[in-house]
Amino acid sequence: MAEKRPITVATGDGIGPEIMEATMHILEKAGAEIDPEFIDVGEKVYLTGNSTGIPQEAWESLRRTKVFLKAPITTPQGGGYKSLNVTIRTAMGLYANVRPCVSYSPVIENKHPDMDLVIVRENEEDLYAGIEHQQTPDVVQSLKLISRPGSERIVRYAFEYARQNNRKKVTCLVKDNIMKLSDGLFHQVFKEIAAEYPDIESSHYIVDIGMARIADTPEEFDVIVTPNLYGDIASDIAAQIAGSVGLAGSANIGDEIAMFEAIHGSAPDIAGKEIANPSGLLHGAIMMLVHIGQPEAAQKVHNAWLKTIEDGVLTGDMARGKASVGTKEFAAAVVERLGQSPSTLEPVTYSNKTIQKEKDIKRPKHEVKRELDGTDVFLFNNTLTVDEIGQKLERAAGDTFEFVMMTNRGVKVYPDGFSETFLSDHWRCRFQKGEGKQVKQSEIRELLSRIEDEQLDWIKLENLYRFNGKIAYSLAQGQ
Template sequence: MPLKLLCLQGDGIGPEIMEATLTVLNSVAPALGQPIELAHADIGFASLEKSGSTITPKVIDAAEAADGVILGPVSHNAYPPREQGGLNPSGVLRKELSLFANHRPASTWSGLEAPTRVPFDLVVMRENLEGFYADRNMHSGSGEFMPDPDTAMALRKITRDASMNIARAAFDLAETRPGKHVTAIHKANVMRVSDGLFLECCREVAADHPQVVYDELLVDAAAAHLVRNPARFDVLVTTNMFGDILSDLASELSGGLGLAGSLNFGHDHAIAQAQHGSAPDIAGQDKANPVSLMLSAEMLLRHLGEGRAADLIRTAVTAALASPETRTGDLGGALGTQAFATHITTIIQEKLQ
C-alpha cells in the first residue's frame, strides 16, 4: 500500500518551499519501505478565490483520509473575516483532526553560529487544541468577545483530557531521549485553577514514568533560562500559548525560525508544518529557506515509521548547514531555494549509493 500524503502549499513562499521539500522527499524514495502517493489541494488565498473559503470541507476530508499532510505557511492575518471565508487552515485542521500535540524541536547546528554560545538539543511539546486560542477553544463561536465597545475579553480553556494527552506525549518522547527529563511550564501562581489542573495532570503522568526526571518552572523563569542556558532543558511540556512563544524563542536561539521543524499529531493523524510564516515580501524570488518544511517532512516520515528515509534528510540538511557555501541567503550563503534543494538531493543520492 502506498503512503498517501496530502500537500497543501499555502500562501506567500509556500509554493516554493513545498516544491523544494517534495524534491527532497522524492529523492529518498529508494529508502522508503513503501511508495509515496502525493495529492495536492488548494488552501489560503488560492482556495478563497476559487471557492470563497480559505479551506473547504473537501480539503478537510482529504486530510482525514491521508496518512499524513504537509502544510505550507499561510497568510491568515491578511485573510478577510471568518464570515467572509477567511478561516485559518492550520487552526481548522488541528481542530478537525484532533491534533492535540505540537512537537517542536530546537537544537544548535554544527558549524552554524547561533545567538546562543551554548550547544543545546531540546523539544517543546505544546498542547494544540485549547488554551487562549480563541479560534479553537469553543464548540461554537469565538473565545474572544466584547460585552461593550470598550471591553474585550478572552476565555482560556484547559481540560483534563487535553492536558493528559500532551503530558503523555511529552513523557513518551522523553523516554526515547538521552536526557529523560520533562519540565512542565506554567503560571499557576497566577492562574491557580487552570494551570493548577494542567500541573495536576503532568504530575499524574510523571508518577507513571519514574525513570524520567520531572520538574516544574514558571513560564517567565523558563524564558529567562532559555536565554541564559537552554542546555538546561530536554523536553518542555506546556499549554498552547506558552508553547507557541517559547518554541519560537528556542528556535531563534538555535539559528532562526527558518530551521525550525514542527509536527502536529493526534491519535490518528499527523501534519508536518513549518514553524515560520508565509513571508510574502520575498515570495516568488527564490530566496526562501526551505529547511523548516524539509525538517517537518522528516518528522512526519519518522512518525509514520520511515526512519531510514527521515535519517537521510536529517543527515543531508546537517551537512549542508555546516558549510557557509551551501546555505541559503538568510544564513549567509549564496544558494536560492531550489538550488539548496538540489544540493540536499545530491547529498542524499551519494548516501544511497
C-alpha cells in the same frame, strides 16, 4: 516493494510552491515511500469566498490519508478570514504541537551552541478555545479552559516523545502560583504522569522564570510541555534565540490525523526568485517520515541536510553575507549528500519506536463526590454605590443564603472591603450557606428572582462546588 503511504500535500502560497518542490525532490531521491495527493488551500481558496481557506475535497483527502504536509499559506488582508491552521487543528483534533529548536553552531552563528530543546504545546484548550464575552461596557472576559483529559494526553505525549527520541528530561511550565485551579490541574496531572516514567527526569518552573531561563540558558532544557498560550510564546522565543526561525519544522499531532509544516510564513516578497530556504519545510517532512514509520528515510535526509550546511552550502538567510545558493541548488546539494553524515555537527538517529497514543491507554477513573456550595452572581451596575448594592444583596439573600462578599475585578469591596481599589461596572457577589450545608439549584433560581426584585441587573452566575470535600473555587483578594 512496499506499498507507498498516501499523504496529502498543499504547495501553499508565496514561496510555498518553490520550497515544496525542493522538499519533494529530496524525499523522492531519499527513497521515501510516499504517494502524494495534492490539494489547494490558502489564498486562492479564500478568494473564492471560502472563509476557512480549505475546500470540501481537501477535507476528504485529509480524512483519507490522515497525514498533511503543508507549505506556508497567505491569508488575504481584511476581516472575515479564519486562520487555516487553527481551523485544521481544532476540526481534526490536533492536540499536540511539537516544535524542535536546535542550535547549528558553529555552522550558523548562535549564542547558545548547546541548545537542543523541543516544545510540546497543548494545541486545543486554554485561552485559545476563544470563548470570550463582553459582559458590561467596561469588562470583557476570556474563559481559560483546562481539562484533565486534555492535560493527560499532552503530558503523556511529551513523555512518550522523550522516550522515543532518547531525551532525558521533561519540564512543565505553568503559572499555578496564581491560577491555582486551571494551571494547578495541569501541574498535578504532570506530576501524576511523571511518576509513570521513572527513567525520565521531570522538573517544573513557574512560566515567567521558565521563559527567562529559556532565553538565558536554553541548554538547561530538553523537552518542555506547557498549556497552549505559554507554549505559543515559548516556542517563538526559543526559535528566535536558536537563530533558526527559517530552519525549524513543526508537527501538529492528533489521534487520527497529523499536520507537518515549516514555522515561517509565505514570504510573498521573495516569491518566484528561487532564493527561499526549504529547510523549515524539509524538517517538517522529516518529522512526518518518523510519524508514518519511515525513520530510516528521515535519518538519511536529516543527516544529508546537516552535512550540506556543514560543508558551507547555504541559502542566503543562513549565509549572512557569505556566498549562498538558491532553492534548487540547495536541494541538489542535499540530494548529493544522501547517505553521508556530518562530522562537526552531531549526526541524528531515529528509531522504530512509536509514541503511545492516549486513546490506547486505559485512563484511571477518578471517583469524585461533587457538592454545590453556593454561587457567584455577577452584576452590571454603574449608578449605585458599593453600600447601596450591598444592602440590596443583603435583602436578596433572605433566610436561605449568607451574602458573603462582593468583589470588583477580584478585590473584596463589601463588606469591610478595600475602598482604595478602582471600580469597574462589573461586580461579583458570593452567596453561600453555613459550613457543611448544601445548596439546591432551585434555591439559586429563587435567589436570582429576589435579586431582580431589587432592580439589580445580573449578567451571569458561576456555581461554587466542593470536590471530595475540598473547595474548588478561588477565594477573593481580601476574603
